[in-house]
Amino acid sequence: MKINRYFVVPAIVVAAQFSFANAQEKLDPMVQNFVNEVNTNSQLENMAYELLDGIGPRLVGTPEMLAANEWTANKLRSWDIEANLQQFGTWKGWQRGITHVDMVYPRVKTLTATQLAWSPATKKAIEAEVIILPKVSSKAEFDQWLPSVKGKIVLIAQYQKIGRSDEQIKEFATPELYEKLKAEKAKTTKDFADYVKSIGYDNNTLPEALEKAGAAGISISNWTGIMGANRIFGAKTTKIPMIDIDVEDYGMLYRMAENGQKPRIKLEAQSKVLPEAKTFNTIGMIKGKEKPNEYIILSAHLDSWDGAQGATDNGTGVLTMLETVRVLKKYYPNNKRTIVVGLWGSEEQGLNGSRGFVADNPEIIKGVQAVFNQDNGTGRVVNISGQGFVNAYDYIGKWLNAVPKNIKDQIKTDFPGMPGGGGSDHASFVAAGVPSFGLGSLNWGYFGYTWHTTKDTYDKIIFDEVKSNVILTATLAYMASEDPEFTNREKRTMPLDDKGNVTKWPQVQKARRDSKDYK
Structure with a gap:
């Protein structure tokens, strides 16, 4: 019956296809390039294999963390993007060995x-x-x-x-x-x-x-x-x-x-205490052609805990920002503003890498147009808050209008929203008065199942969702770079808390530059 129906009325089929084609969304040609590249030439799975299977978890102070810094810098350089490791401190050196535990009695x-x-x-x-x-x-x-x-x-x-x-x-x-x-x-x-x-x-x-x-x-x-x-x-x-x-x-x-x-157990836990290790952020940069002293920052933390591979916290964020900057470099050669990719170290110990970057790079911070940070799992982005900036709707709303409809329609926004207080690296910039936005992902069991757990592994990544986030982030970065206006940094009037006191805007916190005060 299905075969007969399609052959008896071929004109209907053709008409339907033509109608569908006409209904195709007309995107900015640059954004269409992003969509095509991500959907036909994605590097996400290859990079995930190299980072998560090859290097593994990235605990601050370990050789694996340094290897991840070097791998990300080399990956950026392979795309002809300037990259370096920017030191922000040191941490106790350590390397995991095997853990083997057996009950031997009863x-x-x-x-x-x-x-x-x-x-x-x-x-x-x-x-x-x-x-x-x-x-x-x-x-x-x-x-x-x-x-x-x-x-x-x-x-x-x-x-x-x-x-x-x-x-x-x-x-x-x-x-x-x-x-x-x-x-x-x-x-x-x-x-x-x-x-x-x-x-x-x-x-x-x-x-x-x-x-x-x-x-x-x-x-x-x-x-x-x-x-x-x-x-x-x-x-x-x-x-x-x-x-x-x-x-x-x-x-x-x-x-x-x-x-x-x-009961008795036999326990073997091998590990090495190593010399104090230098801690780095990986910083990549594509200089702006018209406004080189204004910046778009693509933000994700590179470090992880090491019970598993650190796949969704925050391997997926790192992969998103690497793939985004690769696509931008390939299809957006005349970026007006400087595009920075910041892959932070020691986020898990208190946003230390991003806080260090904010403190150590005042000239960049002064010229930031926007920061886009992703750090809560493999899911498609479904929430963007204005982070307490009064006029955030004016520019975020405008930039989102260029995003493909199937991606944009998934996103709920909150303007002006409240400033992030410390849950992820965008908070380091928000505290300094810089428009910085967390790209909040759909949960996919993140907080219960993969966040800091023994199950945060490669197989938990949903690559189609990550591709969606790359298209979104690349579009937002492109639009922010092209925007003729510099983003307004006016802060909202803060509301009262449940005790009737005025809520305060988060204060800039010093980065922990070493491990001495960490518990």
Whole structure:
């Protein structure tokens, strides 16, 4: 039937095709070039392979971070774009080795575990009993217990009775059971927080106390609430290894220890403490042909945590900005304003790279037309805020009008919006009074599943969504460069907070130029 219908009325088919062709959106020829290039000659997957599979995670202070700086600079140079590494400080040098953890008693099982960033190594594999925190209610009782940790590996994270996501429980439980389990989880979370407070320690001081008391190692399980995904941050110890064990294996060890079975694990955590490492931003630049002292900055942070590959935080942002500047270089040779790509280091420790850039480059900051920053996963951009600049609508709205309709229609805007306070690198520029805009992506499970977790890997990238973001960013950069007017920096009148006080515009913060004050 389908074949007969198409052959009986061929004129209808042709007419439909002609109508569709006429309905095609007429874009600025430059923007059409961007669309064609991204859709037919994308370099995104090749670059993702080189950066994420080849180099891997990019923890500040590691050789991999320096390799990523050098790789991005060389990639820019391969497109005939001026590029250099701009140092903003130093950080403690460290390199991850293998983590291998086995339960050896009461039975044998290889455990899923990762040493935390900057964890001290085991000089050789250690075997020790696993214990849990005591059931005490005061610091005095806890301190009396402390000597018993000597030579043992201590579990210090909250025990999770149920290792299923809230979404799955909600899907399958009866409403009554769901509410019961939700209330139980809230209570156990509060009880654990109250317990830690009662013993007089916190996340920093508890590991330090256990280490001082002679513990052989410390384990946490920083579970996200989604099955299989744990967050990996930094170790709080200086001499003994600190590891994260997946929720399933952690729970098993916890139950065994609680029931007096005295489980034992064999732990090998290899890593190297290296000399103090220089920290860099990768800066690429295409000089403007008419207004070289005015700047468009394409912004993303290059560093990551290292529980996985740092794919969506922020490999996708880096790939977006690299592909954007490649496309601009190829199709927009007469850029009026200077186009800068800034790939920042040490964002994860407090926006240090971008804050350092703002402080170290006052002449550039004075001439910035706009900053476009992307840093929240693989999804298509769906939100742009005016970041508190009164006239942001006048120019952002105008630039967005040139964006292909299928991309633009996905985006909700908020003008004048509120200034970003520190969640990502655009905030470093906003604090300095520079129009800087976060390109907010659709979630795609970012905060629960990939943000800083063991699952932030190449396979979580949706390249069609990233392509959309490249087209958007290239169009915005092109329009911002062509705009005859320099962007207005007038700030909004700030609203009252919930206590009736006037909210303050974020203050410029100093970059941490080394690791000494970092916890």
